[in-house]
Amino acid sequence: MNIISFLVTYLSVAAVYALLAISMNIDYGWAGIPDFGKAAFIAAGGIAAAIVATRIVPPLMLHMHPANPSKLSFFTYYNGKILPAITAHPIDTWIVFIISILLGGIIAAGFAVIFSYPAIRLKEDYLAIALLMAAQIVWLFLRVYTPIMGGTMSMTLPSPSFKPIARALFHSTSPSAIDAAKALFLWGLVGVFLYYAEKQMNSPFGRMLRMVRDDEYAAAALGKNVARARLESLIVASFLAGVAGAVYVLIHFSSVNPDYFMPDLTFFVLTLVLVGGVGNNIGSIIGALLIALLYRASYIFGTSLGFSWGSYLYYMIIGLAILITIFVRPNGILPEKPVRTPAWDVYALVRGKQPWFLRRILMRGRGKVNTGEKSE
Amino acid sequence: MRKVSDEVLIVDNVHKYFGGIRAVDGVSLKVPRGSIVGLIGPNGSGKTTLFNTISGFYKPNKGRIMFDGRDITGLPPHRIYKLGLIRTFQNPRVWRSLTVFENVLGSAKDQRGENMLLAMIHATWASQEKKLAKEALHWIDFTGLAPVDTRFAPEISGGQMKLLEVARALMGSAKMLLLDEPAAGVNPVMARKLFGGIERLRSEMGLTFLIVEHRLEILFDYVDYVYVMHRGRIVAEGKPEEVAENPVVHDIYLGG
Amino acid sequence: MGVTFMVYSLAWGSALALMASGLSLYYSVSKVANFAHGSYVSMGLLAYLLAIAFAHWGSKITGFGIDHYAIFNISNLWALIPAFLVAGLVSLASFAGIFWPLMKRGATPLQLLVASIGLMFVLRFLMYIVAGSMNWITLWTPGSTTYHILGVRITLAEILSFVLLALVAGLIALLETKTLIGVSLRAIASNPSLAEASGIDSFKVQALAWFLGGGFAGLGGVLMFIFTGPPGGRPIVELGWMNLLSIFAAAVLGGLGSFYGTIIAALILGIAFNQAAAWFTIYLNVSSSLALLIPFGITLLTLLFFPQGLAGINWRKLVNKIRITRVEEEVVRR
Numbered sequence: 001m002n003i004i005s006f007l008v009t010y011l012s013v014a015a016v017y018a019l020l021a022i023s024m025n026i027d028y029g030w031a032g033i034p035d036f037g038k039a040a041f042i043a044a045g046g047i048a049a050a051i052v053a054t055r056i057v058p059p060l061m062l063h064m065h066p067a068n069p070s071k072l073s074f075f076t077y078y079n080g081k082i083l084p085a086i087t088a089h090p091i092d093t094w095i096v097f098i099i100s101i102l103l104g105g106i107i108a109a110g111f112a113v114i115f116s117y118p119a120i121r122l123k124e125d126y127l128a129i130a131l132l133m134a135a136q137i138v139w140l141f142l143r144v145y146t147p148i149m150g151g152t153m154s155m156t157l158p159s160p161s162f163k164p165i166a167r168a169l170f171h172s173t174s175p176s177a178i179d180a181a182k183a184l185f186l187w188g189l190v191g192v193f194l195y196y197a198e199k200q201m202n203s204p205f206g207r208m209l210r211m212v213r214d215d216e217y218a219a220a221a222l223g224k225n226v227a228r229a230r231l232e233s234l235i236v237a238s239f240l241a242g243v244a245g246a247v248y249v250l251i252h253f254s255s256v257n258p259d260y261f262m263p264d265l266t267f268f269v270l271t272l273v274l275v276g277g278v279g280n281n282i283g284s285i286i287g288a289l290l291i292a293l294l295y296r297a298s299y300i301f302g303t304s305l306g307f308s309w310g311s312y313l314y315y316m317i318i319g320l321a322i323l324i325t326i327f328v329r330p331n332g333i334l335p336e337k338p339v340r341t342p343a344w345d346v347y348a349l350v351r352g353k354q355p356w357f358l359r360r361i362l363m364r365g366r367g368k369v370n371t372g373e374k375s376e
Numbered sequence: 377m378r379k380v381s382d383e384v385l386i387v388d389n390v391h392k393y394f395g396g397i398r399a400v401d402g403v404s405l406k407v408p409r410g411s412i413v414g415l416i417g418p419n420g421s422g423k424t425t426l427f428n429t430i431s432g433f434y435k436p437n438k439g440r441i442m443f444d445g446r447d448i449t450g451l452p453p454h455r456i457y458k459l460g461l462i463r464t465f466q467n468p469r470v471w472r473s474l475t476v477f478e479n480v481l482g483s484a485k486d487q488r489g490e491n492m493l494l495a496m497i498h499a500t501w502a503s504q505e506k507k508l509a510k511e512a513l514h515w516i517d518f519t520g521l522a523p524v525d526t527r528f529a530p531e532i533s534g535g536q537m538k539l540l541e542v543a544r545a546l547m548g549s550a551k552m553l554l555l556d557e558p559a560a561g562v563n564p565v566m567a568r569k570l571f572g573g574i575e576r577l578r579s580e581m582g583l584t585f586l587i588v589e590h591r592l593e594i595l596f597d598y599v600d601y602v603y604v605m606h607r608g609r610i611v612a613e614g615k616p617e618e619v620a621e622n623p624v625v626h627d628i629y630l631g632g
Numbered sequence: 633m634g635v636t637f638m639v640y641s642l643a644w645g646s647a648l649a650l651m652a653s654g655l656s657l658y659y660s661v662s663k664v665a666n667f668a669h670g671s672y673v674s675m676g677l678l679a680y681l682l683a684i685a686f687a688h689w690g691s692k693i694t695g696f697g698i699d700h701y702a703i704f705n706i707s708n709l710w711a712l713i714p715a716f717l718v719a720g721l722v723s724l725a726s727f728a729g730i731f732w733p734l735m736k737r738g739a740t741p742l743q744l745l746v747a748s749i750g751l752m753f754v755l756r757f758l759m760y761i762v763a764g765s766m767n768w769i770t771l772w773t774p775g776s777t778t779y780h781i782l783g784v785r786i787t788l789a790e791i792l793s794f795v796l797l798a799l800v801a802g803l804i805a806l807l808e809t810k811t812l813i814g815v816s817l818r819a820i821a822s823n824p825s826l827a828e829a830s831g832i833d834s835f836k837v838q839a840l841a842w843f844l845g846g847g848f849a850g851l852g853g854v855l856m857f858i859f860t861g862p863p864g865g866r867p868i869v870e871l872g873w874m875n876l877l878s879i880f881a882a883a884v885l886g887g888l889g890s891f892y893g894t895i896i897a898a899l900i901l902g903i904a905f906n907q908a909a910a911w912f913t914i915y916l917n918v919s920s921s922l923a924l925l926i927p928f929g930i931t932l933l934t935l936l937f938f939p940q941g942l943a944g945i946n947w948r949k950l951v952n953k954i955r956i957t958r959v960e961e962e963v964v965r966r
Contacts, residue, residue: 034742122939124741125665125888129880130935133928136877144922200496204489204505207482211471218469221431222483222548223457224490232492263877267749274746279473309757309764316757322750326734330743336473341489342502343481343509350513355475355526 008179014292015186016244016252021272021284022193023240028270029279029336030201031233032213034124036266037115037131040138041238043261044111045104045245047142050149050256052100053157058082061092075150083156090161097160100246108242111138112234120227120234135263142258149256159254182251189247190285193240197281200236202340209233210279210339271318275325277334286333291321383442384409384552384584385430385461390439392422392429399425401608402439407552412578412585414595414616417605418628423588424466426605427554431463432456444551458485460551462544464558466588468537470529476540477525481512483544512547519543519573535562539570546577552584559591567591571598596620604628636785637910638903643790644859645902646797649895650852651875652882653800654845658723660821660889661838663741664731667748669849669879670872671755672719676850677857677871678762679718683711685766695767704776704789704858715854716847723846724839726751732835752873759869771868773861789858796851797895804844804891813837821889878905878924881931887943897942901927 020042027035035041058064062085086092115134122130143152163173166181200206211219212229220226249256268291276287294317302313325332338357348354385407392400400422407413417423428434430441432453441449443461471479487508488494489501516525519539524532529540538558545553558574559567575598577583589595596602596616604612604625612622619625655669681702685693688701702708734747763769776789807814816837819827828834853871862871882901886894909923934941 032742034745122935125663125745126884126935126939128665128745129877129884130932133877133881133932137925137928140922140924144919196496199498203495203498204482204487204501205492205495207474207478208487208490210473211482214471214473215469217433218465218471220433220453221457221463221465221469222544223454223485225452225454236492267753270746270749307761307764308767308769309760312757312760312764315753315760319750319753319755319757323730323747323754326739326743326747326750330739338475339478342505343477343512346506346509347477347513350510355477357526 005176005179008176008183010292010296012179012183012186013252013296014289015183015190016248017269017272017288017292018190018285019186019193019244019247020241020269021276021288022190022197022281023237023244024269024273025279025281025284026197026201026240027233027237028273029284030206030213031209031230031237033230033234034128035131035234035237036128036263037111037135038241038266038269039261039263040115040135041108041111041241042245042248042265042269043135043138043142043258044108044238044242045100045247046249046256046261047148048104048107048242049096049100049157049246049249050155052096052103053086054078054082056099056103057086057092057096061095062086075153075155079156083158086158087161090164093158093160096158097246097250100250101243104242104246105239106242108238108245109235112238113231116231116234120230132263132266135261135266139258139261139263142261149258152258154255154257156255157250157253159250186247186251193244194281194285197240201281204341205232207339207341268318271322273332275321275332277332277336279336280332280334283332283334290333291318294318294321382408384444385586386440386442387426387430388440388442390426390429390436390441392425392434393437398608400429400436403605403608403610405603405610405613407584407586408600409584410578410582411600412574412587412598414599414602415586415588415605416590416592416595416602416619421605422608423605424556425608427463427556427588431461431554457548460549461554462548462550462552463554464538464541464545464556466556466560468534468541470537470540472528472530475526475528476521476532476536477512477516479529479540480516480521480543480547481508483547484508484511485549508547515543515546518546535566538562542570542573550583552586555585555587555589557588557590559589559594564594567594571595574598592620637906639784639786639790640859641903641906642899643787643793643902644856644906645899646793647852647855647859648875648878648882648902649797649898650793650800650855651849652879652886652898653804653891653894654723654848654852655879655883656845656886656889656891656894657804657848658727658838658841658845659883660891661817661824661841662727662731662735663889664744664748665741665880665888666731667745667876668726668752668755669845670874670876671752671759672723672846672849673853673856673872673875673879674759674869675722675755675872676715676719676847676853677868678759679850680711680715680854680857681768682762682766683714684708687711693766696771698766698768699772699774702774704774704787704792704854706777706788709792712851712854715850719850719853720843720845720847722755723849724843726755727839727842732838756869756873760867763867763869769867769869770865771861773858776858787858789855793855796855800848800851801892801895813840817841878927881927885931885934885941887941890941890943893941893943901930904930 024035024038027033064082064085086096115131142148149155162178162181162185165185166173166177169181169184170177208224208229211224212226216226249260253260272287272291273284274287275291276285277283295314298313298317299311302310344355383406387403387405390400390403391398403426415423425434429436432448432451432455435450439449440447443456443459446459448456448459448461471482474482487501488504494500516522519542521536521539521543524536529537532540542558558570562570571594574585578585587595587599599616602614602616602619603610604619606628611628612619612624614622651673655666659665681698684702685698691697691701693701730747730751731744734744776787778785778787808818813836816827816832817840819832820834820837824834856875857868857871862868862874866874878901882898883894885901886897905923905927908926909920912918912923913920
């Protein structure tokens with residue numbers, strides 16, 4: 001394996017982690033909700049992808065009977081007929097992808113409303129455990145109830161085809177060109193997520209979430225509906241988690257299995273946010289890049305040791321990453337930034353000076369800016 | 377038709393129990409519009425519990441609370457805030473990850489950008505945000521917080537936090553403020569300045585105040601009327617000079 | 633089914649009660665929702681197996697060979713002592729080394745919770761090294777000596793889980809009423825700042841709670857392994873993790889931090905889970921693991937109405953209400 005192909009695979013993996021981390025950063029980082037049900041919201045994307053591939057796209061695009069999963073021959077029918085028919089046309093694979101990410105987001109947002117109804121008013125500890133239990137219920141249900149995604153047998157999914165993109169960009173359809181196109185596409189998606197999260201959060205809405213997180217009593221006394229704010233942040237974050245979940249199964253695995261959504265996944269994503277920077281969207285991406293590297297390196301190193309426990313070395317790495325972060329930098333590598341809204345422009349206009357922490361950000365194209373002392 | 381009465385806040389026979397403890401045991405009081413009313417009493421007499429009940433953090437077991445001609449008994453805190461009754465806390469509660477400026481700005485009423493969907497559409501809330509920013513700067517200047525307005529809230533002094541809480545309440549377009557020990561931990565000069573500001577707000581904007589305070593020597597110079605609470609009940613009331621001479625009040629404060 | 637199965641369900645519930653009451657014990661004083669608690673459970677099990685392996689050093693004790701020796705009988709009971717001690721000491725060490733320093737720095741409950749997740753991963757890896765070196769990554773459950781008493785089939789492990797639970801409950805009751813440190817424990821649980829102000833050594837008292845709490849988890853781990861083994865043929869190290877949610881369900885249902893509330897909740901959940909599992913496999917023909925829906929469902933529903941769990945219900949008021957309505961009914965009848 002040469003260094004380029006390692007880098008390309010690593011970057012695709014890190015991009016998928018970054019998508020998950022940005023979603024976790026909204027409810028855990030901005031709103032301070034211990035969202036330990038994240039695995040279930042990600043699973044919503046998997047559920048959506050499975051439903052779209054087996055039941056929605058075949059009759060819609062291929063004029064085929066939707067598979068009847070209760071029959072024993074479901075897998076034979078799906079693997080033998082539907083899957084080749086979809087993968088035969090790149091366009092169809094992309095239609096599956098687009099419907100899946102939309103449906104995944106919607107299902108996840110629905111889950112958020114249902115799960116949080118009993119939980120949203122609870123204290124932190126109770127809320128964390130209640131959401132974790134809800135995620136466990138979803139996982140158990142998916143394992144046992146086969147008609148959704150075939151139970152514990154992995155179901156192959158039509159991954160969107162990157163051949164046309166590779167041909168357009170690199171004039172080649174070699175495996176490495178396709179991998180590069182995939183990595184580029186995934187980082188483009190990370191860009192979209194980042195743009196959305198920054199835009200959604202640098203607003204009075206984002207400011208309200210921080211108020212609720214910092215002090216819910218003060219927030220309630222000054223007119224914020226705390227339960228509603230928490231619910232809304234959970235809906236926003238879960239929508240992103242559902243979209244990321246569909247990407248996770250369709251592009252990362254190109255298959256789906258309930259065991260991809262075990263509650264361990266939640267803690268993994270939590271580590272990305274914690275290490276990168278709680279409440280900082282770019283920090284989540286940095287956390288994903290860093291942990292993906294550590295994870296991969298420790299896996300390769302661990303298995304090369306030749307001990308039966310070597311393949312579990314990544315537990316140690318993740319655990320130590322969490323503990324070191326909590327002790328050394330409790331809020332992660334990148335610190336949280338103030339909420340940026342047009343109010344700061346007014347501030348600069350009225351006071352005639354920029355606040356010291358925004359000077360660099362707002363300097364661009366704003367003409368004269370006082371280079372005064374640290375605002376005192 | 378809403379009945380507009382002279383009393384902006386009417387607390388009518390309110391009871392609040394915790395298990396067997398009667399923290400507030402049948403309190404009735406009236407606060408006339410545009411007045412400054414003091415509420416005093418030793419520690420544990422139920423003043424803060426009464427504040428929490430009026431501002432919606434506790435639901436009373438019995439009794440009624442009227443504000444500005446409306447029944448607000450049992451409404452959640454954020455609804456009571458919308459009607460214009462805003463409280464401060466005994467130990468200042470500030471939002472620690474926000475600057476002083478944002479602390480004040482974020483307390484404004486009816487911000488369009490707080491809607492989950494509208495937040496994405498910049499144009500719907502940007503102009504309102506700018507207007508509110510000007511107002512926030514006005515209240516920051518009014519409370520004398522201008523030198524520290526870009527500091528993060530936990531970095532300012534205890535006295536400044538008290539002022540910040542008042543500035544937030546003013547930003548929420550309050551009609552009436554419930555102040556819980558505004559002068560605690562503030563030096564006497566600054567405390568007198570604070571009460572001077574309260575008087576100015578009353579005369580210029582017609583705001584009403586209900587103030588819990590332990591430092592009677594300062595409080596009595598500014599209030600119109602005083603209620604004295606002890607063991608969950610109102611035991612005395614009257615003009616400050618009357619209350620100061622009331623033997624019951626002396627017994628409470630000396631006898632515990 | 634019948635009596636034998638009921639006894640089994642209750643014994644399973646008792647093992648869960650041992651594990652969950654340990655969590656409740658230190659939660660009441662330290663307020664840490666500790667996700668590493670499952671690791672103490674597995675630590676106890678590993679210590680039990682290692683102790684037996686050392687006793688039979690030289691025989692075939694690696695891999696499945698241990699099954700032959702680790703069977704739960706009278707002559708192996710002593711190995712519960714290292715199980716208790718090792719789990720207790722690991723718990724104590726994690727309190728003194730991680731949670732106490734963090735608490736002194738003013739960490740939020742959420743930060744403590746996240747730190748416990750990190751600790752859980754580290755401990756899990758350390759256990760994998762031990763289990764992997766002994767070739768014990770996966771094992772069958774070795775079973776237990778069986779007796780027939782009055783026609784009821786009962787195993788030693790079942791008897792012992794009742795005995796141990798009774799002992800633990802008695803021990804805590806004695807501690808809390810007769811000793812100074814036990815009284816301090818209750819004082820810190822009800823008002824930490826006041827307790828500290830009145831000169832109680834908070835660290836010592838909390839350390840005791842953590843040691844006992846971890847030890848109880850270790851005992852419960854051995855029993856749970858004898859009853860079920862790790863579900864689904866997962867590695868034995870995962871025993872604690874697989875049961876962690878049931879532990880939390882019991883602790884939350886009992887009202888986090890209420891020791892006796894947790895024991896009662898665990899017994900209720902034990903019966904509910906096992907009866908549901910049997911019912912699911914026999915009548916619905918679905919995997920018994922889905923039966924976990926029942927204890928989780930019960931817990932979530934209870935939280936919906938009583939956010940503080942069973943301990944938060946005002947039982948006297950509830951009983952009074954029922955009594956009053958009865959009296960009223962009688963009045964109406966007359």
